[in-house]
Amino acid sequence: MFKSKELNRIFSVVLQYASLSAFGLFTMFPLLWALSFGLSSDGSYAYLFPDSFLPHVADEAGGYGIGATLVWFERVFVEIPFSVYFKNSVIITTLAVVGTVVISVLAAYPLSRMRFFGRNFIFVAIIATLMLPQETALVPNYITIVKLGNFADWLQLTLTGSDAATWKKLIGMNSYLGVVLPGVAGAFGIFLMKQAFEAVPQDLIDAARVDGATEMQILWRVMLPVTTPSIAALAIFTLVNQWNEYIWSSIVMRAKDMQPLAVGVFNDLTGPLSGSQNTLMAAIVLTVIPVLIFFAFTQRYFISGMDGAVK
Amino acid sequence: MKNSNFMAYFFLAPALILMGVFVFWPVGFNTYLAFNHYEIAGGAVEWNNFENFKRIWEEDLFHQAVKNSLFFLLVVPAIQLGSLLIAKLVNNKMPGMTFFRAVYYIPVITAISIAGIVWQFVFKYDGMLNSFLTEIVHFLHIYPKEQLVDIDWLGDPDIAMYSIMIFTLWKGLGYYMVLYLAGLQAIPAEVEEAAILDGANAWDRFWKITIPMVKPTILLCTMLSTIGALKVFLEVLVLTDGKAETYTALYYVYDQAFRNYDFGVAAAAGLVVTFFCMILAAIQFRFFGEK
Structure with a gap:
């Protein structure tokens, strides 16, 4: 059995890391979203929360699965100088x-x-x-x-x-x-x-x-x-x-x-x-x-x- | 120290010439332009009897711009409290703090134009934020399943300024966090340890120890972000481009200068902004000048 003091300490550590991660998500989400968006094969999942934070790639049958493609990153060099x-x-x-x-x-x-x-x-x-x-x-x-x-x-x-x-x-x-x-x-x-x-x-x-x-x-x-x-x-x-x-x-x-x-x-x-x-x-x-x-x-x-x- | 006028000015010359041309001259020239009409084609300058000041005094757009700039000061307490709390969190001696500090600083080192584009997509009518909120209201059963959140974050004049504030908050938290970290690290650990021994809880320690001991940093950061808020303009440029009644004072200056090419009016409005910034900066120097 934990003493209540020990429990309190663990609770406070967990709470601290939870708030740290929440703030981290707030500062990082635009970049993570852009990365996942850019790696997806098209925009079908781009605005669906929370799926939009993982890149989705279309397969031959027309379904979507989690995956990544670099095709848009190559397009960047073609479309803009x-x-x-x-x-x-x-x-x-x-x-x-x-x-x-x-x-x-x-x-x-x-x-x-x-x-x-x-x-x-x-x-x-x-x-x-x-x-x-x-x-x-x-x-x-x-x-x-x-x-x-x-x-x-x-x-x-x-x-x-x-x-x-x-x-x-x-x-x-x-x-x-x-x-x-x-x-x-x-x-x-x-x-x-x-x-x-x-x-x-x-x-x-x-x-x-x-x-x-x-x-x-x-x-x-x-x-x-x-x-x-x-x-x-x-x-x-x-x-x-x-x-x-x-x-x-x-x-x-x-x-x-x-x-x-x-x-x-x-x-x-x-x-x-x-x-x-x-x-x-x-x-x-x-x-x-x-x-x-x-x-x-x-x-x-x-x-x-x-x-x-x-x- | 050696007395040598020639060598000293020889070393100083590049800095003084460049600052003279690009920092000091603009102050004088801007003031001069404010009282004149500037012909963009030939560069002819003509005295126009305070016409520029009369115009901004009477123009609704400028009134709205000034009002928005003052309204934007709302972001100052939010950003200060937020960054002080984060600084407090990452100032613990727990593993991973360097990582979190770096993560919080990333918005500061992202180009504002690039960050602005992503946030345009976040704030869009059918963008990220609305899809996120839709998930939440569906989860809490506030909205029926077929109804979506469709707030026009950047297009609705009642909301657009708040959206720009959220962006400013995102971009600035990390910067002030670093300043507060320096302030927090100057507090001797014994003070806090003594308070813990005396049975003070975290809430009391924050208000009775942390806040009083970082007061100089709070004053400095508040001044910096107040001046920053009054000068807000790039945020407007990259997010709404002045649409949805989001003109701010400096955005008005930019708009008059580089869209209307009315340099005289731009200079007059710029002079008004400079005046207010100088007053604030003078207060700041009174507080911190001796340190």
Whole structure:
């Protein structure tokens, strides 16, 4: 016989796992449903609860059984230019990660380790931008990007005399840089790296100075090696944010062959020409999976690495 | 520290130039646009005597948008209580907690546009949610067998805003859970152990120990999600696209700018939103600025 105390404890553990699983089902069901939908041979069972959470495949006799088919996942690559979107996502995200890390590191070093005119003012100005709703910058930045493109056009015409309009493809509308540039210099990255640099012991820097190292060498040889965890955190956050970014990319990337996954897949799936719902769900799963795999390896940076952000 | 103006500004230059062009300049330019008419074709700008502000002051659509944005604040207490409870649950030292934390965080790292499509199918007239509810009401014998639940979650103006809130809740719980976890882990284990020895039950411990001790985190998260709720707009864009009276303030800004190409009106409405966000952010900085 269990004592009532023991029984109570078991009951509370069971209750806890039950609520944990219930919450888990709430957060996971859209993805699980999409996966099962995409693996089914058609939509017959897709809206029947709870059958819709297991993939159903039609057999020769016309009956349905539980099974899986990859035919819709293959269709994704035929019906929508999935690999083009994927390539664009990779290019845009790489540019954003490299740009954000380089610019944040460069800006954070003097802010944390050098004394110069206007230091506090610049730091406060950078931090104050956190208060601005970035969404209201969409219109001015759109105009800026259009003008940058026109300026590149004019520059090409003046300098080379050619009216091929190839330079504006580098910086104007429908350009990778146009998507990435507005976001790479931000308060979050600079603040994160400043905190990391401030934790480096002064003796280390003094020793390097005595040895005659330049500021660039100190940053590269002394500061960077000891702050790799923070740089990794910044890179990982930037990667996931940029991979998922939708609104600005959808404004800049009007040309279909330049769109990243989050924009291209959304437009194709909600547009008038969207294909079967099975293909749609397969495309959704294919879009989410790269982030999930990445998250599986780096999740500690998201789930425990943000402690510093609160304290 | 070494005194060297040139090197410092050399390092800072890329960040300052980019932020100047894409963060600081938009503030000024947006304010300027709000008082002018912007000719989209040629880029000509013309002073129009507060016409933009008069228009949003009088337009019903903008009133509705502001009302919806304020109404959306309802999601703040729900998301805070929900994420604090989840954080409390996954903060136990039981096997499998890392797994559950990861599962709860997955909506946060899913692209909003992609998640929005799945939820459109969940909320559809003949979608997942209605089929789920039909199962339940049949099981409980509330509805006769042939009657189905047919709520138009995203098409009915009385319900659509609530559906968007459910989506926001789904997407945001994990984010705040992580912030609360950090707060919870700062509570010394002895405090709770002492309370257990004194015979306090779980309910009392939650209200008398957990809540008071994570109060700073609650304040921070409430501020963050209040600002987030006032700025809600992508959720609307991917779920209803403004149909069923779901315009919010920032959705109105986006709609005026990139569908109507009326940059002046968009800038004026954006300025109003900025003003409210700045006030909230200033309060937030007063609370947390010194830390």
